[in-house]
Amino acid sequence: MNLVLPVREAPARARKIAPAADPSGRIIAGDCIEEMRKLPAKSIDLIFADPPYNLQLGGDLFRPEGGRVDAVDDAWDRFDSLAAYDRFTRAWLTEARRVLKDDGAIWVIGSYHNIYKVGAALQDLDYWILNDIVWRKSNPMPNFRGTRFTNAHETLLWCAKSQDAKYTFNYQAMKALNDDLQMRSDWVLPICSGSERLKDGLGHKAHPTQKPESLLYRVLLACTKPGDVVLDPFFGTGTTGAVAKRLGRQWIGIEREPAYRQAAAERIAATLPLDESAMETIPDKRSQPRVAFGLLVENGMVPAGTVLVDAKRRWKAAVRADGSLSCGPHAGSIHKVGAGLNKAPSCNGWTFWHVEKRGRLVPLDALRQEHLAGLA
Amino acid sequence: MNLVLPVREAPARARKIAPAADPSGRIIAGDCIEEMRKLPAKSIDLIFADPPYNLQLGGDLFRPEGGRVDAVDDAWDRFDSLAAYDRFTRAWLTEARRVLKDDGAIWVIGSYHNIYKVGAALQDLDYWILNDIVWRKSNPMPNFRGTRFTNAHETLLWCAKSQDAKYTFNYQAMKALNDDLQMRSDWVLPICSGSERLKDGLGHKAHPTQKPESLLYRVLLACTKPGDVVLDPFFGTGTTGAVAKRLGRQWIGIEREPAYRQAAAERIAATLPLDESAMETIPDKRSQPRVAFGLLVENGMVPAGTVLVDAKRRWKAAVRADGSLSCGPHAGSIHKVGAGLNKAPSCNGWTFWHVEKRGRLVPLDALRQEHLAGLA
DNA sequence: GTGGAAGCTGAATCCCCTT
DNA sequence: AAAGGGGATTCAGCTTCCA
Secondary structure: OOOEOOOOOOHHHHHHOOHHHOOOEEEEEOOHHHHHHHOOOOOEEEEEEOOOOOOOOOOOOEOOOOOEOOOOOOHHHOOOOHHHHHHHHHHHHHHHHHHEEEEEEEEEEEOOOOHHHHHHHHHHOOOEEEEEEEEEEOOOOOOOOOOOOEOOEEEEEEEEOOOOOOOOOOHHHHHHHOOOOOOEOEEEEOOOOHHHOOEOOOOOEOOOOOOOHHHHHHHHHHHOOOOOEEEEOOOOOOHHHHHHHHOOOEEEEEEOOHHHHHHHHHHHHOOOOOOOHHHHHOOOOOOOOOOOHHHHHHOOOOOOOOEEEEOOOOOEEEEOOOOOEEEOOEEEOHHHHHHHHHOOOOOOHHHHEEEEEOOEEEEHHHHHHHHHHHHO | OOEEOOOOOOHHHHHHOOHHHOOOEEEEEOOHHHHHHHOOOOOEEEEEEOOOOOOOOOHHHHHHHOOOOOOOOHHHHHHHHHHHHHHHHHHHHHHHHHHEEEEEEEEEEEOOOOHHHHHHHHHHOOOEEEEEEEEEEOOOOOOOOOOOOEOOEEEEEEEEOOOOOOOOOOHHHHHHHOOOOOOEOEEEEOOOOHHHOOEEOOOOEOOOOOOOHHHHHHHHHHHOOOOOEEEEOOOOOOHHHHHHHHOOOEEEEEEOOHHHHHHHHHHHHOOOOOOHHHHOOOOOHHHOOOOOHHHHHHOOOOOOOOEEEEOOOOOEEEEOOOOOEEEOOEEEOHHHHHHHHHOOOOOOHHHHEEEEEOOEEEEHHHHHHHHHHHHO
């Protein structure tokens, strides 16, 4: 397979370095359960695992504009039954436990399709859950049919080997990474796209579920020390290896698919250690969070039934349970109804609509600021 | 226990109203497994459950299954507790499944201590997960010892009774509540505090894990219709009942602790339902009556011979006497011709095709709405 | 070169009634 | 019961192309 590497890297130089000779780590070819059996017991400091999710997708899914969704339909994600997935999960988690040092830790990422089975198995195998972490995607795929909530997050489980294990947690590093606030259990990070996303020679994505380096960066920075050995039993295109190398950690990747191994080897060979650019890619989201008007309805600041008026009291509109307004024939969001009444293409409902308080008109925007102040 | 109610309520008046006489719902005293057994099968539209998960304090909860916790040593105790918690979870989820209508749904909230066991049990019992929702707390308790990430979220599981069930989801209402964007699976809501938090006579919180009404508001608005019956088998101080009453839903709460029942009864008695008009939400198009395009041709709204165009005026099509379109080689319904021209598998002809009126393009959908309004 | 419009894409358990 | 067809449905970020 001829791989096109990201622009910032140097393919020619990368190919000259034999992947197996990378001093910081190695890629093992084969099934992770069998290959973990060959590793010495209690030799690994941290395991990061991104196992198949067992998505169980149905037929084709089309976007509203007509395009077809490029679904994950690879053979490696198909299992005969829920019970078969359970057996697979417990088998690899058992081997993972054997190779893990007593004070080591494991991270597993998944979605609602599999993470509950994984979590239950971890607990049954006497792992001790330290946190569940929510990766909130800033740019998830929408729900095209309007049938459910946008599936906008994935879940990571962080476990020690036992309740009393002395696991590694670089608290101050995490706090520093988060503008001197304690790092929370919900992480907002974009999905892997753009130049970071590995492509094959035809411009198709090299792996259907490549994880962003920012995610691994945070995990490895939080839970390992320089020189620690990180094992990824579902290596894929080697995000774990690339970030481990960059951060000066040792790494071992296990992968069955030759094409993924090849992509990972070239990628990691072209990665330079101690490059702090990944640090910069983690967004410091200090901008004000967006507030939906519906939130003020839910939390009782502007209860359903409230009557809103414009600044000149020309229009009145009633707030409904879902945060929409109704005013004669007009119904919809604060912005849409304002635009409809004004016969304008758009309208800022936050400044257009007011609540009457003790004889004075208070714009919705003031209530929004009040709400934001309450959160701070 | 003498409970002090929130400021906005009127204790004296509340006590005069016999709780059992609330027309919108009732509180059942007792263990939820036993009491659910007495409810008729397939009678409940929605279950919201906030089960206990503190294994240390909850030992006697597991008596219905007969297993008594015998703390020989820590390891045995923990194993026995985990297994007992599993049995307890599967027991109440089984009864819940029995009382649920085939097209009903269940929500369960939990933290990493129990939600993985709950999720695995739900899947084993053939519930079908629709989403996992992350309640991202805007003001969580910090991790004082600096040993883990701040545990800043809880998880809710939303499941249908089977894979092919026709569950209720008010997509448009959720979109309205979120400023005209699809509602995502991560919800940012503050924890229950301030005047909303019920206190006992000594100023202590009446219940250790009282949920915010905003959380229930969103769940019930998304997944029920007015008049639906909502069951909460772990009623506590009745947040589910209060919000159900406010939104015009019927409710049933099951609670073992007399003090919680008393607090819930007083709280709900003092809650007023919303005005009917305020309870309205943006309707889903799917629930509106069908209009055949031919009807608009028959009644002269879009006479045969009218030329339709798409929004970008790239295509033109003539309306024929039977309401079909013809456009070059394409002929058929407004949808079929639109799909053919777009080379798409399908197309919504109502929004694709437009009529020119005084230089402006009016989508057929607007004419359909006009027609429907004329009938009303 | 630059700015804007238009197109493409991401771990997705994605419709429902009539014949 | 399977098939056919009406018709409901998308957000953010990056890339490409054209003016």
